Amino acid sequence: MGISFDLNNFIYDFSCNCKKVQKKSFSKGQTVTTYIKNRNQLCILLNGHVDLVRYDSNGNRTIVEHFSKNDFFGEVFYKVTVNNELIVEAKSACTVLFYIYDELKEQCDTDCKFHNTLSERLPELMLDKITELNTRIELLTQRNTRDKILMYFSLISTRKQKKSFELPLSLTDLADYLNVNRSAMMRELKLLKEEGLVDKIGNRITLLYK
Amino acid sequence: MGISFDLNNFIYDFSCNCKKVQKKSFSKGQTVTTYIKNRNQLCILLNGHVDLVRYDSNGNRTIVEHFSKNDFFGEVFYKVTVNNELIVEAKSACTVLFYIYDELKEQCDTDCKFHNTLSERLPELMLDKITELNTRIELLTQRNTRDKILMYFSLISTRKQKKSFELPLSLTDLADYLNVNRSAMMRELKLLKEEGLVDKIGNRITLLYK
DNA sequence: TTTTTTCTGTTGCAAAACTAACTTATTATG
DNA sequence: CATAATAAGTTAGTTTTGCAACAGAAAAAA
Numbered sequence: 071m072g073i074s075f076d077l078n079n080f081i082y083d084f085s086c087n088c089k090k091v092q093k094k095s096f097s098k099g100q101t102v103t104t105y106i107k108n109r110n111q112l113c114i115l116l117n118g119h120v121d122l123v124r125y126d127s128n129g130n131r132t133i134v135e136h137f138s139k140n141d142f143f144g145e146v147f148y149k150v151t152v153n154n155e156l157i158v159e160a161k162s163a164c165t166v167l168f169y170i171y172d173e174l175k176e177q178c179d180t181d182c183k184f185h186n187t188l189s190e191r192l193p194e195l196m197l198d199k200i201t202e203l204n205t206r207i208e209l210l211t212q213r214n215t216r217d218k219i220l221m222y223f224s225l226i227s228t229r230k231q232k233k234s235f236e237l238p239l240s241l242t243d244l245a246d247y248l249n250v251n252r253s254a255m256m257r258e259l260k261l262l263k264e265e266g267l268v269d270k271i272g273n274r275i276t277l278l279y280k
Numbered sequence: 281m282g283i284s285f286d287l288n289n290f291i292y293d294f295s296c297n298c299k300k301v302q303k304k305s306f307s308k309g310q311t312v313t314t315y316i317k318n319r320n321q322l323c324i325l326l327n328g329h330v331d332l333v334r335y336d337s338n339g340n341r342t343i344v345e346h347f348s349k350n351d352f353f354g355e356v357f358y359k360v361t362v363n364n365e366l367i368v369e370a371k372s373a374c375t376v377l378f379y380i381y382d383e384l385k386e387q388c389d390t391d392c393k394f395h396n397t398l399s400e401r402l403p404e405l406m407l408d409k410i411t412e413l414n415t416r417i418e419l420l421t422q423r424n425t426r427d428k429i430l431m432y433f434s435l436i437s438t439r440k441q442k443k444s445f446e447l448p449l450s451l452t453d454l455a456d457y458l459n460v461n462r463s464a465m466m467r468e469l470k471l472l473k474e475e476g477l478v479d480k481i482g483n484r485i486t487l488l489y490k
Numbered sequence: 491t492t493t494t495t496t497c498t499g500t501t502g503c504a505a506a507a508c509t510a511a512c513t514t515a516t517t518a519t520g
Numbered sequence: 521c522a523t524a525a526t527a528a529g530t531t532a533g534t535t536t537t538g539c540a541a542c543a544g545a546a547a548a549a550a
Contacts, residue, residue: 210417213336214538215507461537463539467500
């Protein structure tokens, strides 16, 4: 999920002299950042996993996006409003680069290869982000819990090129990601197993159809 | 909804000599385009209204996005799959520019101001698109029909800077846009009226709270 | 203008989803 | 290792949503 862009070539010679970036590490459970209006932060996840989550006034949690290595996130992608408190939480130990978008998008005058490559590639990275978000919307506009589960599995399966795969999220998190009630999702999963459409052993899903 | 970018300055002196663009007009109800893999079309709506819609195998219709003047759409923003037939339908008479993204993003060698301005501004246009899509996701991740309705009204109200506004969609279309059953939505609207939270006279909504 | 079509508003009933609670696994942590 | 915390799995009861059908209003077409 999120933008995927192979930064590996740059990570190892990462040496942004320009002071326009902050690099921080977090341990599991820590808050990486909270989205703030008008700051326009853009963050790059160098390793680990983080979730962008929203809690509503009833305490319901929504996992808006789930980010892995080399994904991009930050308030630059959001219209931040009062009704809309967005928090990025570390799901595992992780390291994150923090830029301010207006500084990042300019070419860096201090000959910083990482930064300059990034700003050049920004348009294609954003286009990738758009397609990811449209896929997310397609997932959320599935009509019922079953269709959401099946589409989610199908997406992972296609990405991995395999009919069998490990879930990258816990089932509790998956429910919050699909925006459905956890027990309703469990019930539907059980039915899918009983009907022989899906096999599930622990965290491993196998699609049995087609 | 969609990207908003003031093209007015360019529309009137629109004279793309570069043959990289097609301009077509449609009447209400016509199909503007169907998303096709690997073509990477990018379209600009010059006037009128169009909907990006998806029909599932049960005949359910989802309005994925609703576009107005100067909005952008096209398959360049999508991972087009077999499960995912996307159609753009004209909701009113409209005129559309059709580009192929790879041609558009290059500067135009034939001194075409419109085209060149567009390709320069592409990054900011895409960033706008991302924030629009994230707002769409926030709407779709509301927990129930009531919350979707209220958030939708709140978005329109904020955009118009008024507590009272005309709905830009029919109620039938609004249900397909919010991804809820029409009669369930009507029931909820009725309750909102009875509870004095919202007033509704024909197509005009007035928010009575706060 | 008349006719046809689409949209709005409403309802009873059925199906799906949510809530809350609890037990059993599994995974962290002292 | 023992204990605590979190996650998985399940269920009964309740609420919400969807379905289907219909009548009246409004809009479009003839």
